[in-house]
Amino acid sequence: MLDQKLIRENPRFVEENLSLRGKVYKISHIHELTIKKKEIDIELSSLLSESKKLSKLIGQVIGKAQNNNLQELNDLKKKGNEYRIKISELEENQRILDKEVNDEIHNLPNFPSKEAPIGKDESDNVQIKTWGDPLRKENIRSHWEIGESLNIFDSVKSTKISKSRFITLIGNGARLERALINFMLDMHTKNGYLELIPPALVNSESLTGSGQLPKFSNESFKCSKDDLWLSPTAEVPLTAFHKNEIIDTNLLPMKYVAYSPCFRREAGSYGRDTKGLIRLHQFNKVELYWFCEPSKSAEAHKQITSDAESILKKLNLPYRLVDICTGDLGFSSSRTFDLEVWLPSNKCYREISSCSNCLDFQARRSSIRTKIDKKNTYVHTLNGSGLAIGRTMAAILENGQQKDGSVKIPDALVPYFGSNSLKLA
RNA sequence: GGAGAGGUGGCUGAGUGGUCGAAAGCGAACGACUCGAAAUCGUUUAAUAGGAAACUAUUCGUGGGUUCGAAUCCCACCCUCUCCGCCA
Numbered sequence: 001m002l003d004q005k006l007i008r009e010n011p012r013f014v015e016e017n018l019s020l021r022g023k024v025y026k027i028s029h030i031h032e033l034t035i036k037k038k039e040i041d042i043e044l045s046s047l048l049s050e051s052k053k054l055s056k057l058i059g060q061v062i063g064k065a066q067n068n069n070l071q072e073l074n075d076l077k078k079k080g081n082e083y084r085i086k087i088s089e090l091e092e093n094q095r096i097l098d099k100e101v102n103d104e105i106h107n108l109p110n111f112p113s114k115e116a117p118i119g120k121d122e123s124d125n126v127q128i129k130t131w132g133d134p135l136r137k138e139n140i141r142s143h144w145e146i147g148e149s150l151n152i153f154d155s156v157k158s159t160k161i162s163k164s165r166f167i168t169l170i171g172n173g174a175r176l177e178r179a180l181i182n183f184m185l186d187m188h189t190k191n192g193y194l195e196l197i198p199p200a201l202v203n204s205e206s207l208t209g210s211g212q213l214p215k216f217s218n219e220s221f222k223c224s225k226d227d228l229w230l231s232p233t234a235e236v237p238l239t240a241f242h243k244n245e246i247i248d249t250n251l252l253p254m255k256y257v258a259y260s261p262c263f264r265r266e267a268g269s270y271g272r273d274t275k276g277l278i279r280l281h282q283f284n285k286v287e288l289y290w291f292c293e294p295s296k297s298a299e300a301h302k303q304i305t306s307d308a309e310s311i312l313k314k315l316n317l318p319y320r321l322v323d324i325c326t327g328d329l330g331f332s333s334s335r336t337f338d339l340e341v342w343l344p345s346n347k348c349y350r351e352i353s354s355c356s357n358c359l360d361f362q363a364r365r366s367s368i369r370t371k372i373d374k375k376n377t378y379v380h381t382l383n384g385s386g387l388a389i390g391r392t393m394a395a396i397l398e399n400g401q402q403k404d405g406s407v408k409i410p411d412a413l414v415p416y417f418g419s420n421s422l423k424l425a
Numbered sequence: 426g427g428a429g430a431g432g433u434g435g436c437u438g439a440g441u442g443g444u445c446g447a448a449a450g451c452g453a454a455c456g457a458c459u460c461g462a463a464a465u466c467g468u469u470u471a472a473u474a475g476g477a478a479a480c481u482a483u484u485c486g487u488g489g490g491u492u493c494g495a496a497u498c499c500c501a502c503c504c505u506c507u508c509c510g511c512c513a
Contacts (some may be wrong), residue, residue, distance in 0.1 A: 041475080045482045054480095055494040059443035073493095080493025246472095376473080 101402030118327025198237030355384030
């Protein structure tokens with residue numbers, strides 16, 4: 001969420017910054033609303049002040065109560081009643097305005113960072129570096145072909161259980177998934193992250209706090225009888241973990257790593273990545289998350305990205321690092337580095353981690369602050385996948401495929417998986 | 426799901442319509458005493474928003490309502506605890 005005061009006092013600055021996203025943003029309406037709101041706030045505050053004084057006076061008059069000055073009392077009460085009517089009218093106005101301002105402000109995305117490459121869409125993203133040698137040769141098999149031949153997952157049976165875009169992991173597939181989760185959690189906790197397993201169901205307030213609501217309600221599954229949604233990413237519960245808190249500055253930065261299942265409706269992606277592990281309604285993810293002081297978030301962003309990267313390196317998976325352009329940035333992010341893993345069957349790099357610096361955008365929505373120079377200041381939040389498990393498995397299957405149909409397990413994973421090779425059981 | 430009890434400042438806990446942002450205690454800070462410390466004594470000590478400040482408003486789980494006035498009365502909801510039921 002953007003700063004309401006900034007919108008009120010410097011609307012042009014806000015428009016200019018938002019427009020870096022490659023779209024025109026008109027905020028004149030919300031700008032007017034914030035000004036009206038401020039006026040009402042001031043008027044209401046002074047009215048309340050007067051009416052409070054009057055109430056005290058009435059209390060005093062009653063307290064004396066010697067010679068039944070009923071007339072005086074009635075006059076005072078009448079005056080009080082007038083105040084009450086005026087106040088309740090103003091409060092009603094304030095409520096309506098508040099809601100309007102809130103609705104509009106929650107629909108505005110974050111400002112892109114000045115450092116982010118300017119661009120319109122995906123095609124303008126900038127590759128920063130590549131790591132490892134992408135596997136390119138003939139007769140490459142896709143990970144779903146490998147998976148089916150090794151009988152480690154089954155999507156057809158999963159449609160019986162649920163519908164398309166769900167997967168059931170079987171035998172060594174399930175074991176590999178578990179190995180990956182444990183491996184990643186161990187790596188990150190060794191690096192100073194505190195491990196959390198958060199609830200998978202989150203309420204609307206939490207989704208609003210991290211930016212998924214109100215704008216993207218179509219992208220999450222909702223429980224019809226409760227104000228609860230299946231969390232699309234651990235970023236949601238992690239942000240909400242410190243919702244409405246003022247965090248002791250000495251505790252910053254706070255670094256969390258959370259394993260969680262993630263649920264996404266994938267509305268509008270019909271026909272894309274219909275096979276395999278790339279785009280599922282349910283997938284597992286290990287998520288990294290930082291709360292830090294504002295002055296340190298740029299540095300933290302580099303760190304969280306390199307922490308995610310370290311997993312790819314350990315697994316010896318070729319990848320590249322991409323600087324997301326202003327037009328392709330996520331709603332809450334001001335700057336994002338994507339890590340994309342090489343998928344030989346696609347002959348391209350596919351996103352496996354997205355590391356974002358949201359600055360104070362989520363912190364303001366969720367009211368997460370810290371005291372800096374005795375002033376309450378919104379913290380900065382950063383998130384990054386470290387990594388998406390399903391896509392990691394796909395990358396291991398494809399990059400590790402052998403002529404005999406087996407798959408080589410990366411050395412770092414062998415202690416977790418219990419074997420250096422994945423064969424037909 | 427049923428029955429009951431409860432939710433008040435950093436913590437414990439009093440407060441059932443008026444000068445209550447809230448007694449008391451603990452804790453914390455500062456001072457006195459002391460070579461120093463403990464003990465003791467004294468003073469101070471809620472937060473948030475707006476404001477340069479003075480100050481103003483808000484906050485006793487949340488949201489409504491009654492009233493000139495609500496921590497206190499009414500309604501709805503949320504949460505916690507105990508017992509029963511159900512359940513991994």
